[in-house]
Amino acid sequence: MPGSVILLVTSPRLPAGVLTAEAWDVVRAHPVYTGSDSPQVDALRAAGATVTVVDPAVEVLLDALAEHGTIVWLAAPDGDEELARSLGLRLAREPGLAALELLYGSWDPPGARVLDAVTVMDRLMHPETGDAWKRAQTHESLAPFLLEEAYELYDAIRDADPEAVREELGDVLLQVVLHARLAEEAADTSDRFTLDDVAGDLVAKLIRRNPHVFADTQVGGIDDIIANWEQIKQAEKSRGSAVDGVALSQPALALTAKLLHRVARAGLTVDFTxxxxLGAALFALVVEADRTGRDAEAALRAAALAYMDAVRRDE
Known part of the structure; x- marks a missing residue:
């Protein structure tokens, strides 16, 4: 019976040596060939597997197959797709040579491509071969870009354009990764943090603020979920005022609406004009919009966009 060429594919985003039990059985039972040394090769050898680095060519594999009967090809991080395709075509023409098997020794975990973003950012921030512009930035200099990217994402969501939403989310993620990378190199050690710190804080917050999912808190619906979130948030922040913590850099109409919402939620009645x-007139419009359940910021934005269309028509 013909032997087998087992194409072993592993995730480059997992630590070397993290393989399934089936993959470990295979690499211990059969000689392993690969195109270059790598941490994965070192891990296999350390575990007792026989790994040989050879020229990644079909004839080389067939020669090894003739010698051993069954062999394993440890694919490179890109999967060695061209080699696999050439080998598959050769074995399809000569089916008596060997069987071709594909074995996944490990898979990318969800979110693995974020690790790629970190790797690329490391390259961009390299002190000698990286990007000088990115290395020159600060949290303060990047702040306008973060707002711009957030607005572009908002536009894509408003336009119901999934492809644009995906792209703009990536641009927002870039800001997060870059800010975290800058913080990692902060001159003052007390200002330093990493992307893992950011993600860790987020995970802890999500678990803490969702006790109906991660603990035994009972809720009767979405209103209870929101109330619990706000109660936990208030306890965490120890704020002395209902309007503490409101983002002051947001557009004025949205800021006013947010303040009105906070005051109403706190059950306060404030006599204010x-x-x-002009400020009084605009404030009164936002109050009326809030009372009728409308979004003053969105309404003015829609009017501005309609005006822009009118200008283009006239032009």
Whole structure:
């Protein structure tokens, strides 16, 4: 009976040596060939597997197959697709030579491509061969870009364009990864943190603020979930005012609406009229929009966009 060429594919995003039990049985039972040395090769050899680095060519594999009967080809991180295709075509023409088997020794975990983003950012931030512009940035200099990318994402969501949403989410993620990388190299050690710290804080917050999922808190619906979230958040922040923590850099209409929402949620009644007549008129419009369940920021934005279309028509 013909032997087998087992194409062993592993995830380059997992630590070397992290393989399934089936993969370990295979590499211990049969000689392993690969195109270059790598941490994965070192891990296999350390575990007792026989690994030989050879020229990644079909004839080389067939010669090894003739000698051993069954062999394992440890694919490179890119999967050695061209070699696999050439080998598959050769064995399809001469089926008596060997059987071709594909074995996944490990898979990318969900979110693995974020590790690629970290690797690329490491390259971009290299002090000698990286990107000088990125290395020159600070949290402060990048802040306008973060706002711009967030607005572009908002536009893509408003336009119901999934491809644009995907792209703009990537641009927002770039800001997160770059800010974290800058913090990792902060001159003051007390200002340093990493992307893992950011993700770790997020995980802890999500678990802490969702006790109906991660603990035994009972909820009757979405209103209870929101109430629990706000109660936990209030306890965490120890804020002295209902309006503490509101993002002051957001557009004025949205800021006003957020303040009104916070005050209403706190059950407060505040007697207030802005001193500036224009400010008073705008404030009153936001109050009325909030009372009727409308979004003043979105309404003015829609009017501005309609005006822009009118300008183009006239032009």
């Amino acid at each position: 802005p001193a500036d007549p």
